[in-house]
Amino acid sequence: xxxxxVVAKPPVRRVAVFGGTHGNELSGVFLVKHWxxxxxxxxxxxxxxxxxxxxxxxxxxxxxxxxCDLNRVFDPDNLGRTExxxxxxxxxxxxxxxxxxxxxxxxxxxxxxxxxxxxxxNMGGTLILENSRDDxxxxxxxxxxxxxxxxxxxxxxxxHPSLKYATTRSVAKHPVGVEVGPQPQGxxxxxxxxxxxxxxxxxxxxxxxxxxGKEFPPCTIEVFKIMEKVDYPRNKNDEVIAIIHPKLQDxxxxxxxxxxxxxxxxxxxxxxxxxxxxxYPTFINEAAYYEKKQAFVKTLKMKLTAKHIRxxxx
Numbered sequence: 001x002x003x004x005x006v007v008a009k010p011p012v013r014r015v016a017v018f019g020g021t022h023g024n025e026l027s028g029v030f031l032v033k034h035w036x037x038x039x040x041x042x043x044x045x046x047x048x049x050x051x052x053x054x055x056x057x058x059x060x061x062x063x064x065x066x067x068c069d070l071n072r073v074f075d076p077d078n079l080g081r082t083e084x085x086x087x088x089x090x091x092x093x094x095x096x097x098x099x100x101x102x103x104x105x106x107x108x109x110x111x112x113x114x115x116x117x118x119x120x121x122n123m124g125g126t127l128i129l130e131n132s133r134d135d136x137x138x139x140x141x142x143x144x145x146x147x148x149x150x151x152x153x154x155x156x157x158x159x160h161p162s163l164k165y166a167t168t169r170s171v172a173k174h175p176v177g178v179e180v181g182p183q184p185q186g187x188x189x190x191x192x193x194x195x196x197x198x199x200x201x202x203x204x205x206x207x208x209x210x211x212x213g214k215e216f217p218p219c220t221i222e223v224f225k226i227m228e229k230v231d232y233p234r235n236k237n238d239e240v241i242a243i244i245h246p247k248l249q250d251x252x253x254x255x256x257x258x259x260x261x262x263x264x265x266x267x268x269x270x271x272x273x274x275x276x277x278x279x280y281p282t283f284i285n286e287a288a289y290y291e292k293k294q295a296f297v298k299t300l301k302m303k304l305t306a307k308h309i310r311x312x313x314x
Contacts, residue, residue: 008312009136012111012174016050017042017200018103019116021071021168022288023058024185026177027193027306028116030042031200044208054097054115054168057089062186064288065090075166094168098212112207113172114200118192119181120287122250128156128177129223129304130170137174138306140206142219147202153196154253155223156282156299160301163226167228176203176206182250185287215310224253224280224299231293233263233271241270244285244295252282256298263295 019032035042035051043047053059055070067088073079078091101110119126125148127141145153150180156179158165169175178199183192210216233242242263248256255278256262263271273279279298283289286296 005308006215007135007307009210009309010111011311011313012047012136012207013211014048014050014110015112015114015204015207016052016172017114017116018052018054018168020056020059020165021054021115022064022069022117023055023060024062024064025116025118025183026062026186026188027118027180027183027196029053029059030188030193031116042204046211047204047207049204050172050269052101055090055093057093063197065186067091070094071168072166074098074168074170078166079104085206089269098171099310104171106240106290110172112174112176113169114203115167115169115175116178116196116200117179118183119179119283120184121252121283121285122182123179123252123282124152124154124181125158125199126154126179128158128179128280129169130158130165130175130177132157132159132223132225132304133155134174134293135231135306135309136210137176137308138221138304139210139216139219140174140192140203142221142306143206143209144199144202144219144237147205148198152253153199155221156280157223157225157302157304160226163229178279210309210311213311213314215308216306218306218308220305223302223304224282225302226297226299227279228297228298229292229294230262232290232295233265240290241265245270248281248296249260249285252284253280255279256281 019028032051070090072246073094171191180196232240243266245261284296
């Protein structure tokens with residue numbers, strides 16, 4: 001490997017760890033509050049690591065949000081709305097977060113944001129990427145996955161031409177979602193919290209190694225690329241009329257083939273999957289997604305490759 005084939009990337013000096021983007025997802029809430037009191041665990045030489053509670057009003061009420069979903073409003077229209085308007089609390093909060101950690105898309109934005117989430121789905125310790133061409137985050141995910149092995153660490157890629165995710169973490173140059181479950185809303189589980197904590201530790205270790213000059217050779221990771229959201233069967237009144245089939249429940253990341261059961265009506269009718277290729281469902285029966293008309297999302301397996309990288313400034 002010649003030095004000319006190494007891609008030099010700027011150092012990562014400012015990192016934020018967000019918790020409480022959804023106020024009833026308690027692992028991130030508790031970790032961020034702990035780190036605000038005692039941050040020794042997340043500090044790394046040469047890096048400013050800021051733990052931050054993103055939606056304090058929702059955290060106080062232990063609810064997902066107050067007026068609207070904070071994790072969906074970081075788009076230009078909402079970030080540009082004027083203060084004189086009667087705007088939802090989360091839109092105003094998004095503007096504040098954008099001022100502190102952004103502005104989004106600018107050179108002044110934070111280098112990296114980890115956004116901590118819990119899911120009621122059986123997703124394990126999942127990492128969420130928004131960009132299939134970001135060598136730095138792909139390398140970091142590769143490092144985290146290896147550090148956690150043999151524990152499974154799936155990677156969800158939410159890059160999609162029509163499904164738009166204006167996420168809280170998208171303010172940063174390198175946004176990374178951390179989605180750990182299964183955990184009920186408003187509940188803490190020690191095993192789930194520990195899994196989240198380990199992911200952050202390994203992610204910050206990677207940042208320090210990168211800043212100190214360690215080179216990371218080309219790598220490839222397996223990801224699950226989001227393809228489509230699937231709703232529950234509904235009647236003419238838009239009411240759910242079938243539930244997740246027992247054979248699909250808790251089977252996040254497992255292959256789903258044509259003819260496999262998806263839903264079950266109370267009359268006992270099985271509604272099967274109809275598709276011409278194997279897909280990998282996730283966010284199966286997520287409690288917060290009933291309002292979003294989403295029973296699960298279909299994903300396809302693919303590979304992402306990152307170039308050989310090193311820090312440009314030592």
